[in-house]
Amino acid sequence: MRVILQHVSHTYRGRGRQGVEALAGVTFTVEPEELVAVVGPSGCGKSTLLNMLAGLLSPTEGRVGFEGHLPSGRPPTAMVFQEFALFPWRTVQGNVEFGLEEAGVPAAERHATARRYVELAGLGGFERKYPHELSGGMRQRVGIARALAVDPAVLLMDEPFSALDAQTRQLMQEELLATWERTRKTILYVTHNIHEAVWMADRVVVLSRRPGRVLEIVPIELKRPRTEAMLGEPAFVRAVERIWALIKSQAQAALREGVA
């Protein structure tokens, strides 16, 4: 199943004031089994993009949708959130079961499926813990397990590791890549971290500052599976420099404007 965005614009309507244009005419596709990263300066509408794909927002103009065969009983998307968004009143197991509950999966099957994803996320033994008893990295593992458990056609990730410390982030990126190698899940990954985007993605969509437009789509010519050694390869460095060159002036202008 492919993800299609065609001339997508979104304008937030403020109360009485004139609206804020977050995205303007964004067009790109995500192919099946592809890992695409979206980078851009703050306030470029990256999250707006994901929210539209998750069905939490409608585009003001343009079309957002999917093309191709969606196996029955599987949701098109599931989202991993920046601040994890775990339900504090649910245990690890309960959080991972949430999406399955809403999908109407019978209890016994739900328990077993959730248990499997809890184990896969390296959370075995923590099933009965509440989110506040876990570290940040562990919490986001729960967030990822919750999203993977419903077996979505596309995994949407909204700066999933930006709330974590640098070391944990690095480890979580490796884990995610390993998961991707195993499942070949289509992933749309939003981040403001250029290194992260280049190291993980097949292609990087570079957005301009508000209103976000596609500046360029940079293909990443690194082999799979990705290893830490690749962080020094010319192809890696070139891609990072190319994207930073695109973003720098945009980020500076955004900084001067003081938009969050």
Add this chain to the structure above:
Amino acid sequence: MKLVRVPDRARALERREHPIARVLGVLGLLVLWEALTRTGWVPALFLPSPLGVLAAGVDMLRTGELLTHLVTSLGRILLGFGLGALGGVSVGLAVGVFSLAEAVGNPLIAATFPIPKIALLPLLILWLGIGEASKVAVIMLGVFFPMAINTYTGVRHADSQLLRAAVSFGAGRWSLIRKVMLPSALPMIFAGLKLGAGTSLLLLVAAEMIAANSGIGYLILNAQNLMETTTLMVGIVLLSLLGLVSHWLLTRLERVAIPWKRV
């Protein structure tokens, strides 16, 4: 080179516990009170001794007098509190969840909330008679408002990230209420229950003093009429015990109902 030590500034932040002082405070007051009454400076008619009150209490317990009043009062309070809490949570949820209910309900609650509920007792007696119904109704009203307002506030303060997360996984309105809004509001609901417990005790006594021939409020007022200050004090001690027990019970219940809250 002389080493300049880093001064310890943490003492300004220190907060020690004084477990012995906690006990001594209460005990000391009781001993002082007992001593004061024994010297005879204060006549027992105005201030009976703590031991005298205890003896009278045990006596009244033996005759069954105390139990009768207690059971009567407890029945009124439990019924009023239960109905008020149930109604308050339901209305609070409805007003918090549905925008139409909010538009209609909010001004109504704002307009009626400030009325001191005891002022409604004469009206309630007129409508419901002087029997149990009017007393239960006034307690119910007193509990209803803090419960409705707290539940509403709790629902409205549900984390928008969690609501969006739930919706992104396909949650509908009913799922949102049950799985996100209600658990979000639970801490506020328990705060409301504790507030309501205090209010219901207050209204119980007031209602029993105005129009009753049984119950703790009646016991106290009647003892005053008969100049039986010791009996009066037994009633007051009983009320304080009721307040303590209900608060303790609600705190225990809260721990069971909200296991995810760090205490």
